[in-house]
Amino acid sequence: MSKFVIDAKQLTMQFGDYKAINALDLQVEQGTIYGFLGPNGCGKTTAIRMLTGLLSPTAGSVNVLGFELPAQAEALKLHVGYMTQKFALYDDLTVLENLRFVARIYGLSRQAMATRVDELLENYDLRPFANQLAGTMSGGQKQRLGLAAAIIHKPKLLFLDEPTSAVDPQNRRDFWQKLFQLCEQGASILVSTHYMDEAERCHKLAILKQGVKRADGSPDELMAQMTAWVYEVEGELLGDIKQCLVVNDIILSVAQLGSRLRVLVAKSYSQPEQYLNELLQEFSVKVNAVRPNLEDVFVTCTSEGLA
Numbered sequence: 030m031s032k033f034v035i036d037a038k039q040l041t042m043q044f045g046d047y048k049a050i051n052a053l054d055l056q057v058e059q060g061t062i063y064g065f066l067g068p069n070g071c072g073k074t075t076a077i078r079m080l081t082g083l084l085s086p087t088a089g090s091v092n093v094l095g096f097e098l099p100a101q102a103e104a105l106k107l108h109v110g111y112m113t114q115k116f117a118l119y120d121d122l123t124v125l126e127n128l129r130f131v132a133r134i135y136g137l138s139r140q141a142m143a144t145r146v147d148e149l150l151e152n153y154d155l156r157p158f159a160n161q162l163a164g165t166m167s168g169g170q171k172q173r174l175g176l177a178a179a180i181i182h183k184p185k186l187l188f189l190d191e192p193t194s195a196v197d198p199q200n201r202r203d204f205w206q207k208l209f210q211l212c213e214q215g216a217s218i219l220v221s222t223h224y225m226d227e228a229e230r231c232h233k234l235a236i237l238k239q240g241v242k243r244a245d246g247s248p249d250e251l252m253a254q255m256t257a258w259v260y261e262v263e264g265e266l267l268g269d270i271k272q273c274l275v276v277n278d279i280i281l282s283v284a285q286l287g288s289r290l291r292v293l294v295a296k297s298y299s300q301p302e303q304y305l306n307e308l309l310q311e312f313s314v315k316v317n318a319v320r321p322n323l324e325d326v327f328v329t330c331t332s333e334g335l336a
């Protein structure tokens with residue numbers, strides 16, 4: 030098998046006149062966590078549904094774990110796990126009943142089911158809730174149950190669609206720790222997210238906008254390839270300073286962070302610091318060059334008007 034667990038070429042999904050995914054090329058290496066980052070409605074779920082074989086693309090080709098989709102979608106199902114955005118288990122079954130139910134769907138024998146369910150109750154801190162109805166659990170507990178159910182059949186590839194949207198930062202950290210453990214055991218993971226701290230944890234990621242991949246690579250590569258300079262402007266009258274900056278074409282974004290403005294300047298301009306100082310000479314300001322972060326990359330890639 031190729032070293033790629035996902036190899037998609039020119040994958041396209043058209044709903045009527047609208048291209049939800051437009052000519053997506055994607056390669057995900059075995060044993061890695063790959064992130065899909067993008068604003069609401071950019072096509073993350075649609076892409077994941079095509080990569081799991083649940084949705085047939087209107088054009089392009091995709092090979093997942095050696096299976097050609099959509100032709101071999103049925104055979105692929107036993108080898109992948111999929112955790113959807115919303116809790117997809119039964120609220121009126123207990124934790125134990127839910128896990129046993131999913132185990133039966135995947136055809137685990139009685140003995141294998143008992144061993145695996147016990148293992149998951151332990152590893153995912155679900156034992157104290159084993160006999161509690163799933164619908165009465167907290168967001169974090171539901172998320173652990175959702176992940177346990179998605180991996181009950183030990184899939185080689187796991188798809189997670191915004192898995193942490195309903196949990197607090199500590200639960201998010203714990204959840205990511207589990208993902209890294211799964212990776213160490215040989216699984217590969219594709220995860221969609223809105224959170225920059227999650228994106229930074231991925232080995233590689235793609236930034237999507239309106240169905241088009243705007244950039245991909247490791248977080249470090251993406252930051253190095255950024256097409257904008259990043260500055261922070263300190264001073265008084267930040268509202269007026271912002272107004273003065275945003276009307277300029279080479280300023281891609283201005284965002285207030287407490288008592289500073291974070292300003293992205295197009296890299297096509299060669300003397301950005303001098304430019305900012307001249308532009309803001311009527312104000313008393315300090316302009317500092319700073320290191321880009323993933324949020325800057327995201328903003329640059331998804332800004333309106335960028336080619």
Ligand SMILES: Nc1ncnc2c1ncn2[C@@H]1O[C@H](COP(=O)(O)OP(=O)(O)OP(=O)(O)O)[C@@H](O)[C@H]1O
Binds near residue numbers: 068070071074
């Ligand atoms: N079955 C469908 N029929 C028509 N349009 C659809 C269908 N499924 C998705 N879309 C459209 O495709 C676009 C992408 O939707 P998708 O759910 O993939 O985005 P997303 O990036 O997952 O969004 P979010 O982050 O909000 O979950 C949206 O404009 C959506 O309305």
